[in-house]
Amino acid sequence: MTLLIKSATIIDKTSPFHNQTKDILIENGIILKIENSIENKGNFEEIQLDNLHISQGWFDTSVCFGEPGFEERETIENGLNTAAKSGFTAVAVNPNTSPVADNKATIEFIKNKACGFATSLYPLGSLTKNSESEDIAELFDMKNYGAIAFGDYKKPISNANLLKISLQYAQNFDGLIMSYPQDNSIARNGLVNEEKNSTRLGLKGLPALAEEMQIARDLFILEYTSGKLHIPSISTAKSVQLIKDAKKKGLQVTCSVTAHNLVLTDDELMDFDSNTKVLPPLRTSKDINALIKGLNDGVIDIITSDHNPIDIEHKKVEYSNAKFGTIGLESLFGALNKVIDTDVLIASLTTNPRKIFNIEINCIKVGEKADLTLFNPDDAYTFTEAHILSTSKNSIFLNKKLTGRVYGVIANNKTIL
Known part of the structure; x- marks a missing residue:
């Protein structure tokens, strides 16, 4: 051609x-x-x-497709076609499937289903068996079959020793460990950011402290063990500072932020729209300003859509019963393009994630x-359901300019x- x-x-x-x-x-x-x-x-x-x-092809490091097990939310085929039409030439797919992607057979199945598309799929393996935070999964086997990093999607590693051993073990094959930043003993059943709006609306709060304490713990463990740690989807000003300090120490830590956490605050909760129920929750304008500064300063490495299709039966329900998550592939660029400096935005979608996840970089020459x-x-346009290519329609950016x-x-x- x-x-x-x-x-x-x-x-x-x-x-x-x-x-x-x-x-x-x-x-x-x-x-x-x-x-x-x-x-x-x-x-x-x-x-x-x-x-x-034109730019280098974009790479989204946090995408959920559902298959196997949740095909009613999104299939691999439709997910990859959606990613391509949304500008992504590569995606890293989270292991929250059924069965969980915690072994070489499931990784191989996902890779085989993704052959022949414009967009390349890179599986993320579960760090622990069945993502239950008890026993380490078959990390080395999964890496040999194509897994590019290991973490339990939206599930924190409660056992500190488990993280310590994982970081030590993964150094044998240059593996990248991902640790979701949330201390569940503090987060408990929180639904939204713990602030004035959560009190005003009578919704259970999820404090910033839950994220920050987990990050502080993980960074202490990383300093003790060495290894490579990636912290996905940070959302608070204090988190940015913690990671900035760790990088100054020379620790091999990287992090990402979601598109919606960069532009939307918890003021979006006023209509009780379950599409605004995301994890981490929408925070405050102070947090957004710190996150954008963190991107500009190179503290935050990657922007993701955190694309998570949820079927209508689990999303269009009472707020407290709705599942966390929003789709985001189709809206990421339009939401951020005039908010984030162009060079910073493109780097956070191209060279930065590829370096961190050890994916080939093809510059334009x-x-x-x-x-x-x-x-x-x-x-400029208003984002409506007509712009959604995903099977599920749970977009936090619906009707946004x-x-x-x-x-x-x-x-x-x-x-x-």
Whole structure:
């Protein structure tokens, strides 16, 4: 396949063409030419789109697809097609399936189901058997079958010694351990951020302290053991400071933040819309400001959608009974594009996650694989259910005004627009 992209503004700080508008010729999935103007002598397929920008393909490190076990929420096939049309050329899929992805057979099943798509799927293995925080799962076997990191999705490691042993053991094969930041003895049955709004609405509070205490504990253990620790979806100002201090000490710690925690506060709770029930909960404007500063300063490494499809039977119910989670692949770019500096946003979706999870990086230059996301950063619209491609429709951004539209991806020698 030969493809000619016309007049694309390149956003890639690793490329010699960063912030330049160029034509790009691609043949059999490899970038052949990048020039000011390329004549289409071979009558190749052309891509010429309004205000076209391209970057390295985006990588979302926290996605749930349901399959196996929860196909009514999302299948791998529809999930990967949704990811591609949302600008993601790679996704890391959480192990909260049924059965839990805690062994090589389940990892192999997930990988086999994901063959042949534009978007590449990288499984995350469960850290403990059945994600029950009791016994360590088959980490080395899962790594050999394609798992890129290990953690129990939204389930904290309550046993400190278990985390200690995991960090020590994983060093034998350069494994990355993920620890969800929540102390359940403090969080208990909390539903939303413990603040004025939780009191006003009569909803059980989930204090920032629950997150911060767990992070402090995990960082002490990391300092003792060494190894590599990734803390997913932090949400408070104090969490940013704790991780900043740990990085200054030279600890190998990285972290991510979700798109919705960067733009929405707990003021969204006023309508008791169960789509706003997420974990970690929506916090305050003070926390948002600290999270954005943490991104700009390089303390926070990755932005994720934390895409978690929930079927209507478990979401459109009384707030206290609804499951935590929102979809987010389709809305991530539009929600953040005018909030986060463009270079910071793109880095947090491309080079940063790939370095941390040890995934191949393809910068935009001649001879590299064409692994590209195509988008228009200036298109403003209201996000409605018509924009949702996922099987489940539980979006926290429904009816929000977004700016920035994704055209699609070019990856794995496939074009999805």
